[in-house]
Amino acid sequence: MANTQKITRNPDGSLNVPDMPVIPFIEGDGTGPDIWKAAKMVLDAAVDAAYGGSRKIAWQEVLAGEKAYEKTGQWLPEETLDTIREYVVAIKGPLTTPVGKGIRSLNVSIRQLLDLYACVRPVRYIDPIPSPMKQPEKVNMVVFRENTEDVYAGIEWEAGSAEAEKLIAFMKNELGASVAAGSGIGIKPMSEINTRRLVARAIAYAIAKGLSSVTLMHKGNIMKFTEGAFCTWGYKAARELFADRTITEAEVYEKHDGKPPGGRVMIKDRIADMLFQQILLRPDEYQVIACPNLNGDYISDALAAQAGGLGMAPGANIGDECAVFEATHGTAPKYAGLDKVNPGSLILSGAMMLEHMGWDEAGAMIWKALQQAIADGEVTYDLARQIEGAREVKCSVFAERVCEKLRALGQQA
Numbered sequence: 001m002a003n004t005q006k007i008t009r010n011p012d013g014s015l016n017v018p019d020m021p022v023i024p025f026i027e028g029d030g031t032g033p034d035i036w037k038a039a040k041m042v043l044d045a046a047v048d049a050a051y052g053g054s055r056k057i058a059w060q061e062v063l064a065g066e067k068a069y070e071k072t073g074q075w076l077p078e079e080t081l082d083t084i085r086e087y088v089v090a091i092k093g094p095l096t097t098p099v100g101k102g103i104r105s106l107n108v109s110i111r112q113l114l115d116l117y118a119c120v121r122p123v124r125y126i127d128p129i130p131s132p133m134k135q136p137e138k139v140n141m142v143v144f145r146e147n148t149e150d151v152y153a154g155i156e157w158e159a160g161s162a163e164a165e166k167l168i169a170f171m172k173n174e175l176g177a178s179v180a181a182g183s184g185i186g187i188k189p190m191s192e193i194n195t196r197r198l199v200a201r202a203i204a205y206a207i208a209k210g211l212s213s214v215t216l217m218h219k220g221n222i223m224k225f226t227e228g229a230f231c232t233w234g235y236k237a238a239r240e241l242f243a244d245r246t247i248t249e250a251e252v253y254e255k256h257d258g259k260p261p262g263g264r265v266m267i268k269d270r271i272a273d274m275l276f277q278q279i280l281l282r283p284d285e286y287q288v289i290a291c292p293n294l295n296g297d298y299i300s301d302a303l304a305a306q307a308g309g310l311g312m313a314p315g316a317n318i319g320d321e322c323a324v325f326e327a328t329h330g331t332a333p334k335y336a337g338l339d340k341v342n343p344g345s346l347i348l349s350g351a352m353m354l355e356h357m358g359w360d361e362a363g364a365m366i367w368k369a370l371q372q373a374i375a376d377g378e379v380t381y382d383l384a385r386q387i388e389g390a391r392e393v394k395c396s397v398f399a400e401r402v403c404e405k406l407r408a409l410g411q412q413a
């Protein structure tokens with residue numbers, strides 16, 4: 001396409017976005033091709049509706065996963081990572097990770113190799129999506145999940161391997177720690193530097209959006225020097241980096257009768273298992289949740305269930321150099337190639353991408369058009385099985401309905 005250009009970054013982290021930016025995409029495995037096709041159609045329609053042809057995305061495919069392996073013999077070619085670095089913003093479908101054997105997660109590798117340290121997953125109820133909650137409109141949270149370390153570092157040894165046996169002996173002989181013979185061993189590294197930048201991003205987001213609290217989610221009573229340290233380092237980051245914009249929950253109750261003084265973000269912490277029940281019982285007490293990698297993986301799917309399911313759960317992986325947008329869910333392999341699953345999560349991840357680029361009008365139109373299309377009652381199987389009287393349509397047909405809404409919104413604008 002003529003006049004296509006690269007998105008570039010300014011030293012302060014802001015982006016220069018041309019009218020025809022090149023954006024790399026990874027189609028994904030399993031249901032990835034179906035939802036990517038649908039999402040691309042909707043993203044193009046949204047940009048067209050919002051900017052009437054003066055802006056357009058030039059999509060550039062990059063390979064990862066099964067398609068990459070078939071074509072290049074590599075699961076994650078270096079060229080893919082280089083292209084994402086070069087073009088600054090990218091979007092991807094889900095990639096398969098085998099359980100208990102085989103290759104390590106390519107999704108996790110992409111995050112680690114590009115240092116996309118914040119996994120940002122907003123969970124917002126869209127009326128009239130069905131929900132198991134009595135008051136789903138109270139669910140409005142953003143998860144900031146540390147994306148580069150914790151047990152996802154991938155440092156582990158199989159039970160019975162020479163390395164595992166060596167470690168078990170070392171722990172017993174040198175550290176006095178007893179581990180059952182024949183155990184598999186995994187390491188859970190967590191650092192102040194990575195906690196600090198994640199929590200800083202979560203707090204900056206809460207301040208920018210005028211939100212009242214950031215909750216540090218951890219299991220620090222049991223894992224004192226990893227999850228417990230996450231909590232300690234999180235409070236420290238708030239104190240050192242945002243002294244005049246934050247206040248701890250303890251201070252709010254000691255000095256301010258339970259009400260944070262104007263404009264301050266309250267920093268609190270909750271132990272992970274307890275937080276899972278609180279997001280069900282009193283979701284409106286939580287706005288931003290900052291957490292280590294594994295907690296974030298678990299709670300993002302649980303929250304998605306509260307607000308329409310995995311078919312409606314978008315996300316972003318953000319670093320200082322570049323960002324890769326992707327749905328919270330995986331490849332849903334039993335539906336691969338059936339043109340069946342809900343493309344909503346990837347479509348909304350695309351809306352987040354447009355907002356990240358400063359194309360807010362197009363992003364906002366997508367949220368609205370999606371809501372309108374769902375309200376019309378022609379929806380994919382996951383929503384159809386919950387909405388009384390709804391009619392099930394294919395993934396591609398649902399996307400076409402969203403495009404129709406976008407075209408109508410474009411004409412009104």
Ligand SMILES: NC(=O)C1=CN([C@@H]2O[C@H](COP(=O)(O)OP(=O)(O)OC[C@H]3O[C@@H](n4cnc5c(N)ncnc54)[C@H](OP(=O)(O)O)[C@@H]3O)[C@@H](O)[C@H]2O)C=CC1
Nearest residue numbers: 094095096097098107310311328329330331332341342382
């Ligand atoms: N970022 C990534 O690329 C991720 C990759 N994965 C990988 O995906 C593979 C499968 O993982 P799995 O644990 O089964 O989880 P998935 O998220 O792929 O799917 C689990 C279930 O969630 C529902 N679901 C998921 N996506 C949608 C959608 N778009 N629309 C409607 N419903 C949806 C379906 O529920 P139902 O059966 O009720 O219809 C599906 O069977 C694994 O290899 C895993 O490692 C997992 C998560 C993230």
Ligand SMILES: O=C(O)CCC(=O)C(=O)O
Nearest residue numbers: 096097105107108297328
């Ligand atoms: O990489 C994977 O296969 C799974 C990752 C995952 O579940 C997630 O990031 O939410």
Ligand SMILES: [Mg+2]
Nearest residue numbers: 297298301328
């Ligand atoms: Mg997950």
